[in-house]
Amino acid sequence: MQIKQHPLVVTSLGTERNIVSFHYGAAGVDSASNEGEKIYIQASLHADELPGMLVAHHLRTRLAALEAQGKIIGTIIVVPVANPVGLSQMMLRSHLGRFEAATGENFNRHYPELITPVAERVVDKLGMDAKQNVRLIRQAMRDSLRLGSQDGERDVEVTEVTSMRKVLMSLACDADVVLDLHCDAAAALHLYTGTPLWPQCEPLSRYLGAVATLLATESGDNPFDEACSQTWWQLAAQFPDKPIPMACLSVTVELRGMTDVNHSQAEQDADHIIDFLKYRGAIKGDAPPLPPLLYPATPLAGSEPIITPVSGVVAYLKKPGDWVKKGEIIAEVINPISSHVQQLKSGSEGVLYAQENRHFAVAGMRLAKVAGATAFRTGKLLSA
Ligand SMILES: [Zn+2]
Structure with missing residues (x-):
């Protein structure tokens, strides 16, 4: 070495x-x-x-x-x-x-x-x-x-x-x-x-x-x-x-x-x-048999950012690794003063692979990402 x-x-x-x-x-x-x-x-x-x-x-x-x-x-x-x-x-x-x-x-x-x-x-x-x-x-x-x-x-x-x-x-x-x-x-x-x-x-x-x-x-x-x-x-x-x-x-x-x-x-x-x-083949020895593929690859342009339109305290209803269907609620953003509860729903079906680790959201914050199979985004595809 x-x-x-x-x-x-x-x-x-x-x-x-x-x-x-x-x-x-x-x-x-x-x-x-x-x-x-x-x-x-x-x-x-x-x-x-x-x-x-x-x-x-x-x-x-x-x-x-x-x-x-x-x-x-x-x-x-x-x-x-x-x-x-x-x-x-x-x-x-x-x-x-x-x-x-x-x-x-x-x-x-x-x-x-x-x-x-x-x-x-x-x-x-x-x-x-x-x-x-x-x-x-x-x-x-x-x-x-x-x-x-x-x-x-x-x-x-x-x-x-x-x-x-x-x-x-x-x-x-x-x-x-x-x-x-x-x-x-x-x-x-x-x-x-x-x-x-x-x-x-x-x-x-x-x-x-x-x-x-x-x-x-x-x-x-x-x-x-x-x-x-x-x-x-x-x-x-x-x-x-x-x-x-x-x-x-x-x-x-x-x-x-x-x-x-x-x-x-x-x-x-x-x-x-x-x-x-x-x-x-970079290391000698037998590799274990290939495990199953958990989820086929999807286009990054099909990854849906779940963005909150309002500010509030965030309660996640789904966790990373969960499969979500279109229309399923991923998180609620709660205004404890007005008691307004904003539900954030997925627009795609796919794996929820990442979410925020903070629980206070400002409007416009991206709170989760769902790997959908259909590309729909253009331009810069990664988080800032
Ligand atoms: Zn990084």
Whole structure:
């Protein structure tokens, strides 16, 4: 196992932060060279979403043992603390881990878009050998992310957070599998991935016991998982006469809710990730039989936000993981002064996969999400 430190750009006197990555198996492996897969797993990019951090801890124990037994084929990288900036943002006893305090930017948006610089680099080089194309494209991705940092000049546009995004992307962009471990406010385990990746993602949904998998090709504002994978289907569309596989299975794994941080679930999740990696062939050994798929994937554009039109105290009548029918009441929002009770009904049939963990609502607040099968939304598809 190798430990690597990746210093972030220092933008304030007296501070210096690092991303720490743990590399198991053979370093520098590129799967296109038949030496096994590269797997990248990071936790807590939204720094107050902590189930993944505990899963990463348990994964590291398992990976160290597997490495000692010579069972890791290729390389597996774990970044247990993906966002040291957000981790430090304690405000008035609350942890502000989703948005950068200085800019209000969501830490999981605005990752580098690679299609233009990569397409420029590979346009004259792509051939009819899919593996060679994968190698070329990955090299072009690495080169595109390196640009601007080699000339010795400090780019004034680069902030601590933009440098953090670049470090994380550089570690992940050429991986075969990228797992970005998050959680929702209160939720059952669910996944987000690219629509073309569903066939590769389905075994992961089964092993993890996901109640929903939300699919999109363009969620809006470049979240991390999509920035890693999207280039592949964009290139395939741009060069339809060349074999370009979906070479990066990148998935946002929502490990239930904010308070679901405990050893038993985290150990189970770590075991299920190992099962999936055995299934992929990244770890030697027999993977357990595939468990049943709890719910087929649905379009992210079919996920219905349940929004309250009024303010009040919230009583949930459904819980994460429940199946709801169209017209069923999900929550009541009660004004204890007027005694008005606002019922919030689902407009879709599907799994209620996430809901708010707060019980005071202001008008316009999104209180729950239902994974409906029919796409109806357009524009930016993720929560702010
Ligand atoms: Zn998150």
